[in-house]
Amino acid sequence: MTKVSLDAALDAVLARATPLPAEDVPLAAAVGRVLVEDVRAQEDRPTAAESAMDGYAVCSSDVAQAPVALRLAGESQAGSPMMGVLPMGQVARISTGALLPDGADAVVRQEDTEPAPDGAITIAVTVPSGYDVRQPGEDWRAGDVLLAAGTQVTPEALAPLAGAGAATIRAARRPRVAVLATGDELAGVGDVLPPGWVRETSTTTLPAILARAGAETVWSAIARDDPADLDRALHLALAAAPDLILVCGGASVGPHDIVRPAVAQHGFSEVFGRVLVKPGGPAWCAHREGGPLLLGLPGNPVASVVVTHLLAVPAVARMLGADVPVREVTATLTTPARGAGPRLHAARGRLTAGANGWELEVLTKQGSHQLTSLVEVNALALVPPGTDTPLQPGDTVTARLL
Ligand SMILES: Nc1nc2c(c(=O)[nH]1)N[C@H]1C(S)=C(S)[C@@H](COP(=O)(O)OP(=O)(O)OC[C@H]3O[C@@H](n4cnc5c(N)ncnc54)[C@H](O)[C@@H]3O)O[C@H]1N2
Numbered sequence: 001m002t003k004v005s006l007d008a009a010l011d012a013v014l015a016r017a018t019p020l021p022a023e024d025v026p027l028a029a030a031v032g033r034v035l036v037e038d039v040r041a042q043e044d045r046p047t048a049a050e051s052a053m054d055g056y057a058v059c060s061s062d063v064a065q066a067p068v069a070l071r072l073a074g075e076s077q078a079g080s081p082m083m084g085v086l087p088m089g090q091v092a093r094i095s096t097g098a099l100l101p102d103g104a105d106a107v108v109r110q111e112d113t114e115p116a117p118d119g120a121i122t123i124a125v126t127v128p129s130g131y132d133v134r135q136p137g138e139d140w141r142a143g144d145v146l147l148a149a150g151t152q153v154t155p156e157a158l159a160p161l162a163g164a165g166a167a168t169i170r171a172a173r174r175p176r177v178a179v180l181a182t183g184d185e186l187a188g189v190g191d192v193l194p195p196g197w198v199r200e201t202s203t204t205t206l207p208a209i210l211a212r213a214g215a216e217t218v219w220s221a222i223a224r225d226d227p228a229d230l231d232r233a234l235h236l237a238l239a240a241a242p243d244l245i246l247v248c249g250g251a252s253v254g255p256h257d258i259v260r261p262a263v264a265q266h267g268f269s270e271v272f273g274r275v276l277v278k279p280g281g282p283a284w285c286a287h288r289e290g291g292p293l294l295l296g297l298p299g300n301p302v303a304s305v306v307v308t309h310l311l312a313v314p315a316v317a318r319m320l321g322a323d324v325p326v327r328e329v330t331a332t333l334t335t336p337a338r339g340a341g342p343r344l345h346a347a348r349g350r351l352t353a354g355a356n357g358w359e360l361e362v363l364t365k366q367g368s369h370q371l372t373s374l375v376e377v378n379a380l381a382l383v384p385p386g387t388d389t390p391l392q393p394g395d396t397v398t399a400r401l402l
């Protein structure tokens with residue numbers, strides 16, 4: 001069984017996590033997807049000169065001697081432009097976003113006008129040409145690349161995509177994940193808890209973490225520590241055509257840890273067998289030609305969460321075609337942080353913005369069976385291997401954001 005550093009484990013996982021085939025994605029479902037093609041604007045934005053304010057479209061030379069009363073020629077509303085040309089010496093009522101009539105070159109705001117006798121309008125101020133006018137193409141020109149291939153779509157970027165007429169985008173499809181929890185002692189969240197059993201947490205938690213990363217869980221189940229049950233569950237998991245399988249539990253060295261041989265029977269070969277990280281030491285990885293990738297997660301529920309963040313989330317990012325983001329900051333410890341001998345210690349912590357930069361509190365109850373710290377955790381303190389003396393408050397540590 002090969003034991004590797006966390007960096008080597010991540011390299012091995014990423015080497016086997018390739019971007020998935022592209023598909024057309026409706027805009028409403030595009031957040032988190034990574035573009036495989038540039039998105040170009042279909043037309044200029046704005047398409048023509050339009051008003052930035054509610055008021056009156058004028059010819060700036062007509063109001064050079066303001067105050068001046070001018071005849072009202074008509075109205076240009078957003079969506080219903082004024083037809084024809086604005087006659088010299090006249091104004092047109094205009095609303096924000098309405099097309100500027102031909103012959104006008106500026107807008108006077110409503111507040112700077114007053115009604116005058118006979119339906120005329122008194123313009124109280126002078127305005128230069130172009131005043132309060134949105135110029136055609138000032139946002140972008142037809143054909144401009146708005147989002148380049150490789151960009152990951154954010155909720156905010158939906159506005160320019162929609163504004164540019166991109167009803168669909170081309171992006172790698174979402175990774176499909178299967179999650180299998182194993183153990184005779186696992187009870188469902190709503191079940192009566194028999195003595196000696198424990199409520200199963202991973203089939204709820206891990207899909208949620210991976211959904212945030214952009215994956216969809218297409219299958220999940222609990223299997224018993226029984227070769228036939230496990231074999232059947234693996235058949236079903238594979239039938240769901242996943243790109244990534246997470247198998248939780250049975251990773252360690254006990255007599256009921258039968259997952260590795262069961263997986264091998266399905267044609268998988270081991271990529272690595274243990275990782276020098278705490279929690280998560282028994283994490284392992286297996287692969288078979290043509291996929292899927294399989295990550296074996298330690299049963300201890302916190303270890304499975306930590307390994308999902310450290311290895312499965314980057315794999316999902318790579319399958320989506322994204323750069324694997326390094327979301328790390330240097331933080332000052334407000335509590336001690338222990339090392340874990342030759343292993344990297346990924347201690348659950350709470351990162352906050354202090355007066356002098358990021359501060360990290362290592363949370364209490366660091367046992368990998370203890371769920372309490374997951375209520376507050378928002379970062380992992382990465383204490384390097386070989387840290388024999390605990391780090392102290394005031395020392396700095398690398399914090400990985402979750
Ligand atoms: N002799 C050794 N014993 C153990 C070692 C070791 O190196 N030598 N490693 C320890 C570490 S570290 C971990 S982590 C666990 C991992 O063990 P397994 O992957 O075989 O997990 P299980 O034995 O099946 O379960 C461990 C623990 O977690 C609970 N569990 C399991 N699955 C779930 C789930 N889906 N939801 C909630 N809780 C779960 C299970 O009831 C056990 O309490 O091994 C140590 N032992």
Ligand code: MOO
Pocket residue numbers: 277278279280281282298300303368369
């Ligand atoms: O490393 Mo285990 O994964 O501590 O609980």
